Amino acid sequence: MTGSEVSPSSFRLAYVPGVTPTKWVRTWHERLPDVPLTLVAVSPAEAFDVLRGGGADAGFVRLPVDRDDLSAIPLYTETTVVVIPKDHLVAAVEEISVSDLADQIVLHPLDDTLDWERPPGLPAFERPATTADAVELVAAGVGVLVVPQSLARLHHRKDLTYRPVSGTPESRVALSWPQERTTDLVEEFIGIVRGRTVNSTRGRPPTPPQPKAKRADKAGAQRKPAGGKATGRNSRGGAGGSVGAKGGKNAKGAKGAKSSKPRRRP
Known part of the structure; x- marks a missing residue:
């Protein structure tokens, strides 16, 4: 194990939009109630700089990760969806292919999290600054937006819906941290994310048998x-x-005396 052997008094966990770390944070509080965990919300663009600069001990990020100085454990892959108005023609089907968007204006925000070789559909006049801005434009009828499903849920609006899209890049979420700062608490959180039990041989010392x-x-x-x-x-x-033999002094004794007393011959 590298890094400091002295555990810091708190643990800072960064996370990008769309990631919900609730279940892992709950397990942390159960196992380490004396070590506060602070959540640090970061944008995808700044997530890696925050980790490198010591603004967080570890973080939930989206791949790819520069493995020269950061470690990463891939966790899950998200479904890609298209965000559309509820009265859009696409809303009538349960799933579409990327080719179905060929005639649609597809918004491509600057903080896009999908690694497109070439975005589908027709380009908008300009790229929105953020995914939140792009969602507003979808609601205004300017175009549609292709994003990971977690971001569609994060920016949910009553007048919008979404449908899965096949044939598109997928976003993968990972736990990442600086290689040179793999501390005891980082190891502890890795164990929680990987589902290790409290008595696992890795992470915290196991309870002695x-x-x-x-x-x-x-x-x-x-x-x-x-x-x-x-x-x-x-x-x-x-x-x-x-x-x-003595005549008995209680009910059990009397019963015992009676059963042990020999019968007289007639």
Whole structure:
């Protein structure tokens, strides 16, 4: 493991628009309640500079990642969709191909997250500055927008909808961090994202197993009451015979005396 051996007092996690880190953050709070986790929202364009500059310890980014100084673990691939007005002709079908957009004005924002060799459809007069701006133009009837599904959900509007598009590039989300700062807490978060249990051999030190001698003692402790109970039954039986011989002082003793008393011959 590289990086500092002394764990910092907090952990900063960057994330790009469309990524929802809620489930991993919840697991972090469960496992490390004494280490605050701070979320840092970043744009796709600034995400890698934030990691390199120490503005975050790790971050959810979109591939590709420059592997010269950053490490990355690919997590999942998103469905690509086209954002359209609800009354658009495309809204009548469940899925389209990229060729179906040939006659459409397809907006291509400057922060586009899809690695197009050549964007589909007809180009707009100018490129919107952001995906949010492009969504506004779709609502105004200027054109349509092709984005990862998470961004379509993020910028949801009641007057818009979206449909899956085949034959397009796909966006892949990854966890990334600076190679030279792979700290204990970064390793801990990697384990959470990969689904390792709290006692995994990687990440945090596992809980030591209970020594065999202690398990044997515990087993013996469980057997002891059982043996004692059996001895109690034998004692009651013996006590019953003894009390019967003395005439008995309680109901069980009397019953024992009665059952042990020999019958007289007629």
